[in-house]
Each structure stands twice: as structure tokens, then as C-alpha cells.
Amino acid sequence: MIFLFGIEKEAEIYCLSTKVALVKQAKEIELQIVEMSNNLVAMGTINLPYSTILQFMVMWTEQAVKTVGWDINDEDSVSWWIGLFAKSYIHAKNDDTHSFDEIFKSVFITYFKNK
Numbered sequence: 001m002i003f004l005f006g007i008e009k010e011a012e013i014y015c016l017s018t019k020v021a022l023v024k025q026a027k028e029i030e031l032q033i034v035e036m037s038n039n040l041v042a043m044g045t046i047n048l049p050y051s052t053i054l055q056f057m058v059m060w061t062e063q064a065v066k067t068v069g070w071d072i073n074d075e076d077s078v079s080w081w082i083g084l085f086a087k088s089y090i091h092a093k094n095d096d097t098h099s100f101d102e103i104f105k106s107v108f109i110t111y112f113k114n115k
Helices: 007-024 026-042 050-067 075-093 100-113
Strands: none
Touching: 007 026, 007 075, 007 100, 026 075, 050 075, 050 100, 075 100
16 A cells, blocks of 8 residues: 555554544443453463564454455554554553554554555
């Protein structure tokens, strides 16, 4: 994909937009975040190296986007799922070692570099 402002700048823009959307829908997605984070713990995924988790998030994002029938190249759709996965990871990890912004941007850039 071609990003007019560069992929890093696009990642920043979509990160901010996704954070706003997640805050606005916090009540509606709270249970989903908890369930996703519980799944990370139950499967032992939370204990994998951080770089491995990020690679999984790239894969999970594409699978989730496809599952709901959205376009895998649509930045809004992809960003929504990256945001959910990032929030669930932070919730499951229960520490602030990696920020939402750091996780989101890394996954966004990796995801779209592969497209």
C-alpha cells in the first residue's frame, strides 16, 4: 500500500483515531477486551516474547478483519482490531512496559508493510 504521508505518520494518525474510538465505545467493548485478555492468559500466549506477540497480533488482525467480512486493506477496519488486540494485551499483562501507542504503531506498520 502507498501512504501519502509515509507509513509511520499514518500509524500515528490511525493510532490517535483508534484511541478516540475505543474511548467513545469503552462500555460496549469492555467485556470483549476482558474476554480477549483472559484468552491470552489461558492460552499462555501472554508469556511469549513481546516480538512474538506483535507478530501474532498482525496475524490475528488479518484473521479478524476477514472473519467479519471487512476489507483487509481498509485502515479503519484494521486499526479497530489492532486497537482491540493492543488493549487486551495491556489488560492481560497488567503492566505498563509497552504503551498502547508503541504496540499499535508497531503492529500497524508491520501489517501494512506486508500488503
